[in-house]
Amino acid sequence: MKSHLRRHAERVVHITAALVCALAFTTTITQAADDPLPSWNDGKAKQSIVDFVAKVTKEGSPDFVPVAARIATFDNDGTLWAEQPLYFQLFFALERVKALAPQHPEWQTKEPFASLLKGDVKAALAGGERAIVEIVMATQAGMTIEEFDKIVQDWIATAKHPKTGRLLTEMVYQPMLELLGYLRANGFKTFIVSGGGIEFMRPWTEKVYGIPPEQVVGSSGKLKFEMRDGKPVLVKLPELDFIDDKVGKPIGIQQHIGRRPIAAVGNSDGDQQMLEWTQGGGGARLMMLVHHDDAVREFAYGAESHIGTFSDALMAEAKKSGWTVISMKDDWKTIFPPEKK
């Protein structure tokens, strides 16, 4: 027979365990009752997100999707963080050109470097994607991935936006941070699928978006494995491997993820094929495009922009296909997170 003391001790353990459990239950209920998307105004965009998540997570429903297949892909520039007046990666590349110019006297007369070094960014980028790739490749080649990672980390820690003066890592969209968290809380795996450089994003996406390096898909250059002083290194070659834009996005998704997303969010013509690919899978799907229509709180641009072009054809496609167009002006209560002091 149990002693009184032992019975008392057991009761204490039981009560403690019960409290722990009760607390866990309470927290869950409170979270569910709270609005998981507080920076989104009530409206079609927010509703389409909430409806979609409810459908695919409801067991037994015809639209139910098992956790393993809950893949959501997000463009980065203009979708998760701002992209005006220039893709932020270009700020980085321009600084690298200046830093490396002394070692490259030929850049003084060779485009797009000559224009860049004269401060004429517009002329330098007149060559379009080819010029951008050339700049990016030239400023990375020969470095090991660890060296490059360190340079990006050092730079991103202090790099500020030329207009707002805020850290670039604070020029991210608060409603998107909430959407990422909401999807993950509902069993989704969130991926970045961006035209930006994969090695440029990976050093900071986990901290800023909660997206780990292995869930980042992007454009990339070729790598070479070699031994330097008896230590293995991966060296960045001045040769393009993959452009993760337009038709490249579904291909990048297949190569890296190997499953079709059930949700995809973009903001430009470069994202159309990713959304088509997502929708083509059938069943409940969420396709969304961020429309930059808020000149006061962010930037207003569309078809005319050569950074993050949102063409009239894309808008027509969105309407025809039933994709959700997010108006930053109307759908977002807040654009950026509060400044860190």
Add this chain to the structure above:
Amino acid sequence: MKSHLRRHAERVVHITAALVCALAFTTTITQAADDPLPSWNDGKAKQSIVDFVAKVTKEGSPDFVPVAARIATFDNDGTLWAEQPLYFQLFFALERVKALAPQHPEWQTKEPFASLLKGDVKAALAGGERAIVEIVMATQAGMTIEEFDKIVQDWIATAKHPKTGRLLTEMVYQPMLELLGYLRANGFKTFIVSGGGIEFMRPWTEKVYGIPPEQVVGSSGKLKFEMRDGKPVLVKLPELDFIDDKVGKPIGIQQHIGRRPIAAVGNSDGDQQMLEWTQGGGGARLMMLVHHDDAVREFAYGAESHIGTFSDALMAEAKKSGWTVISMKDDWKTIFPPEKK
């Protein structure tokens, strides 16, 4: 003041919650006490695994590795499943050549297809890696990834080993299934990094190894995005994109995962660079090579084999670098899991 009934009901709830909690605690304790690697004989190999996991998971220890960085990469052929008398993917490719031969009259006289169709596999593969790639590419080109996925799934559901008569998916190593599970239970993310075709592995790795498609890295062909009857498809092109073998393994790891593994397991010369890359990261690292030295229960082969070659140079490298060589004969109590009825 609470009624007696309500107090009674609350006590029932508390006791139930306490029981649930107590049960959860008990299960955890039981699991920890049990041997997580029952198919491994006590010895250096098993000890090196257990020691390594203890070190990197012990908070506050100098070797502690946060969960996010606990990346483990496994070769597939000869490491997770058998590879004799031929890489299993070749059984698949040979069947595809036969199935597709009527549409390719030119194969009757063109190598390596002509030899294959005559049943002379050895002559067909005399061309080495190039011949293998040619066969694999030719039997996949033009198909959409969904069509290919379906063909692989149908085939793997019934494909049997020519010697043992067992399903190929049962020709997996029981000790490795336990190792994968043990690492995952300790917060590791487990990846396959194989010279095999990425699209050939993805349809079944989750079911067989618990490794989802997005954690499979392999060799791949180029893809093309296009519209077929108004639906987006990804078509396999007859063009090699990436060979995930030898120096390709660290490159594939960097491209897909973007972090350096802290544990890597292979079995052949094709895995040397993956192990070097893993070890090069510094800190506690686990590098292991499976040695096929059990002619009775599996196959015995090494330097002389042209499938899964384990050269004398690799054995010397393993000794020099302190890599763990797993003797299938001595270190494994069981080789294959029990047959499913």
